[in-house]
Amino acid sequence: MLRRGLRVWLLWLAASVLAAEQQSGTIAEGTPWATAWFAQDSGQPGPTVLIVGGVHGNEPAGARAAAQVRHWPIARGKLVVIPRANELALREGTRLLPDGEERDLNRSFPREAGEEPRGELAKALWAFVGEVRPAWLLDLHEGIGVRQQDAKTTGSSIIHDGRAATAAKAARLLEAVNATVADVDRKFVLLDGAARGALARAASERLGAHAMLLETTWKGQPLSLRVRQHRLMVHRFLTDLEMLAGGPDVLMPPERSEGEVRVALYDAGGAGASVAILEKKIAGTPGARVERVGPPEILAGALGQFDVLAIPGGSASREAKAITPEGREAIRKFVAAGGGYVGVCAGAYLATCSYAWSLAILDARAVDTEHWQRGTGDVKIELTAEGRRILGDQAGLIDIRYANGPLLAPAERPDIPDFAPLALFRSEINKHNAPQGVMPGTTAIACGAWGKGRVFVSSVHTEGTRGLDALVHRAVQWAAQREPR
Numbered sequence: 001m002l003r004r005g006l007r008v009w010l011l012w013l014a015a016s017v018l019a020a021e022q023q024s025g026t027i028a029e030g031t032p033w034a035t036a037w038f039a040q041d042s043g044q045p046g047p048t049v050l051i052v053g054g055v056h057g058n059e060p061a062g063a064r065a066a067a068q069v070r071h072w073p074i075a076r077g078k079l080v081v082i083p084r085a086n087e088l089a090l091r092e093g094t095r096l097l098p099d100g101e102e103r104d105l106n107r108s109f110p111r112e113a114g115e116e117p118r119g120e121l122a123k124a125l126w127a128f129v130g131e132v133r134p135a136w137l138l139d140l141h142e143g144i145g146v147r148q149q150d151a152k153t154t155g156s157s158i159i160h161d162g163r164a165a166t167a168a169k170a171a172r173l174l175e176a177v178n179a180t181v182a183d184v185d186r187k188f189v190l191l192d193g194a195a196r197g198a199l200a201r202a203a204s205e206r207l208g209a210h211a212m213l214l215e216t217t218w219k220g221q222p223l224s225l226r227v228r229q230h231r232l233m234v235h236r237f238l239t240d241l242e243m244l245a246g247g248p249d250v251l252m253p254p255e256r257s258e259g260e261v262r263v264a265l266y267d268a269g270g271a272g273a274s275v276a277i278l279e280k281k282i283a284g285t286p287g288a289r290v291e292r293v294g295p296p297e298i299l300a301g302a303l304g305q306f307d308v309l310a311i312p313g314g315s316a317s318r319e320a321k322a323i324t325p326e327g328r329e330a331i332r333k334f335v336a337a338g339g340g341y342v343g344v345c346a347g348a349y350l351a352t353c354s355y356a357w358s359l360a361i362l363d364a365r366a367v368d369t370e371h372w373q374r375g376t377g378d379v380k381i382e383l384t385a386e387g388r389r390i391l392g393d394q395a396g397l398i399d400i401r402y403a404n405g406p407l408l409a410p411a412e413r414p415d416i417p418d419f420a421p422l423a424l425f426r427s428e429i430n431k432h433n434a435p436q437g438v439m440p441g442t443t444a445i446a447c448g449a450w451g452k453g454r455v456f457v458s459s460v461h462t463e464g465t466r467g468l469d470a471l472v473h474r475a476v477q478w479a480a481q482r483e484p485r
């Protein structure tokens, strides 16, 4: 093991000195199906591995994992990645091709020798695979359920092509991913034989590639977890082939692009459905590159790859519990070292000093926590002078979405710098016996410093209110210590 580790490390060193040759291009160029491919040629002898994501547009985890994996520096052989094979379907979130014919792309590849692929996209993809001639093909998918519990789904399975070498590799990937699945009823299983017309099956039967489908389960599991399961399997695969020396929790490319703002968005335990809209709004920030993270990434130290951690609405206590005390300490250290924190609603509660499980990175407490369930609806807020400086000059009252967020007041902690109120509540919601008159005048949006980092919290849902995208962008830029553009 040590010897192999050393060998891979030396190969990796050689490859990093020589710098793997990067190539990219477009499949089905000039058509509505156009999609990018990326290749790294290490210049060292070794296998050609093709990784495909996004064949089904309603299975986002594979596409996201492939987009991360394509940046992993390889030590030998060649790594070719098509992160978003079915770009149009991914944009629409549909399984079938949105071409009016309702075709399943993964049943469109040649079933018999000499048979043509069905449809323009399958033809273009098949021609590309034929040119690449991969020794190995991994096609990253998702199923709705868990195969172990439901024979009608392929979720949480690895489907190999039945050849001995492929089956042996599949067993290794199974071991890697199942080591992180605590629930025995949810562990991945091996299956033999993909459907006819599937890319993996056609590549195996027609082109002689060793091919597998990796299938995560999308129902009831955060995207960060499913993406990580794909990463873990691909990582084990490339490590076994002595192509890779790094770890599985590399989510960001080694090189930064000009003006890039790297945002980790928490989406796991306790996070509410609003995480999807928050992601869209954050992604609109100039230079933003957003990836979802959960407790495993936080505990693995992956926050170090990012400029900002964003925590969405949901249940703050459940977020805190899922993140674990060690994860919360990792977040505190991340911010203290210069990272940014953006917390919305539950994410705002989490940053305060209100509870034993709070991060205590902002010198704020929530007022009247006894009546935290004061209700949801639109409220009016007003930016302070500091708020207009940081968030943009918007005078007067702003109507904004509120959903049981904290009413912020100073916590008077001597060890934390005072926060600056950026917006105050100017109206109130006081359902469920919450007393009248408590909410107006308390702080709705605040910012502060923690170590070398910046903390921005919003009790109100800037992301969930039409026309306030700029507030989200400004918050992210401020937390990342960038000048607004």
Ligand SMILES: [Zn+2]
Residues within 6 Å of the ligand: 055, 056, 059, 106, 141, 142
């Ligand atoms: Zn699929």
